[in-house]
Amino acid sequence: MSNMNTILFVSSIDKDALLGELISRLSINGGQYYRYYVLSGELKMYENGNCKVVIKGSKSSASRPKAILRARKLIPLLKEVQIVHYHFIDTLVPLIDFFIIRKKPLFKIATVWGSDFYKASGIKARIKSILYRNVQTITFTNDNTRKVFLEHHVNLSVNFRTVRFGLSILSNIDSQLNDYNSSKNRKNWNYREEDVVIAIGTNASPNQNHLKILSALNSLPENAKSNWRFIIPLGYPNVSQTYLNEIKEQIKASHLENCRLDFDYYKGEQLASYRLLPDVLIQLQTTDQFSGAMQETLFAKRQIITGSWLPYNLLVQKGISFSLCNTFSELPEILLNIIQKPISESDRIKNKKIIRELSHWDEVFLSWNKLYTID
Structure with a gap:
């Protein structure tokens, strides 16, 4: 479907990984697209899948x-915009x-991402409500x-719509799974094929509850703590030295002998x-909307432990196979169970x-694309 x-x-x-990707894909099908970033004043133009800066931002x-x-x-520019x-x-x-x-x-659309709504109160919420009354469509992720x-x-x-990025x-x-070699992939990350590798959280935010998870893992059997490989992704956002020290201290207190702190940020x-x-x-965050990293890991046919308090009812309704944890104290037993009795290949394929x-x-x-079809 084209949009002119x-x-x-x-x-x-x-x-860029979300909004930039969306606009780039739209522009491939025709039409002209501009993107204005209000905090810097940068204006970009997208055409035929290509992007260029029209006005450089501060x-x-x-x-x-x-x-x-x-x-x-x-x-x-508004003279051209529909x-x-x-x-x-x-x-x-x-x-x-x-x-x-x-x-x-103009025809106007507002997309509420989540925290922009949940964190608004008082005068900020009232200011935003002015915009909501002056658009034709509001979408949610x-x-x-x-x-x-x-x-x-x-x-x-x-009009209200749910439209996901x-x-x-x-x-x-998908491409890597088509010709996947687990041993080769593990070797690329300096792990052995037979290693049990556990990822703790998906980023460096304290919202990931690294400290509570690490504390709970202290209850694992000694052979698991000494033989399993733990990895904590800390590539973004910037982690404070205070929080980093707390993580290191908790790793030591929990006697996790093979725990790697990964500060790299990966793409592609x-x-x-x-x-x-x-x-x-x-993945036991305090709050979340619909974790992209968790979805990507499910798509990669890996196993997930997540919090029962997180709003993943849609995944449950769809039949996703993952382990729900009610309290952090339950974590060691759940982890032991799914390492000893992994989910079936058919469940992994269904998750994907x-x-x-x-x-x-x-x-x-x-x-x-349907959002932009107007009479």
Whole structure:
């Protein structure tokens, strides 16, 4: 399906892996697309799958008044634009809509990512509600956020849709699985084929509960603690020295003799290989929307332990096979059980199929493209 509209994306988040990928894919099918990053003032143009910077942004974020004034550079562009799509609604986005963009009658869409809604209260929430009343469609990346949002905004007369971002790395994982050699992949990461490899969390945020997980693992049998290989991905965001020291101290206190702290940030084929590495991913965040890293690991046919408190009802309903942990004290027993009795190959294949349907760009792209079909 082609789309010949000129569309302006306005966002307060700079995520090329998600938003940049979406716009690039849209542009392959025709039309012209612009992306404005409100914090830096950078304007990019996408055409035929290619991206170029039209207006270079500032390296430092401007104050809100300056950011609004800087956004006046969009006014000449609005003569060409039929659709404006807002992504990640912080308080700057409604202000730019009110002072700059709303002067021209346009078809407007707002996409709520999650934390931009959940963390808003008081005056910030009221400012955002102004924008929600001035768009034609509001989309969400998952049904749970949509449900909670509608409980807070009961009188909005707009269209509501759930449209998920795709995960680009799934294509890389698929390619590697077609000719997968576990021994070779393990060797690339300095592990042996027979090693039991456990990944703890997916990034360096304290929200990953590294300390609680490491403390719980102290209850593992001594032979597991001395023989299993543990890896903690800390590639992003930047980890504070204080938190890093706490992690190191807890590793020592829990007597995990083979625990690797990984500070590298992986992309593309290297990230796909990384997702295929562990036997088990322990993913016990305090809060989450729909962890991309966990989905990628499920797609890679690895085993997952995750928290029963996390909003993954959709995965449960779809029939995903993973282990749910109610408390951190349950973790050692659950981990021992799935190492001794791994899930079947048929369950792993089913997991992969479900994640493909939910989050592969080939499956979700059409839903995005339909948003921009206007009369």
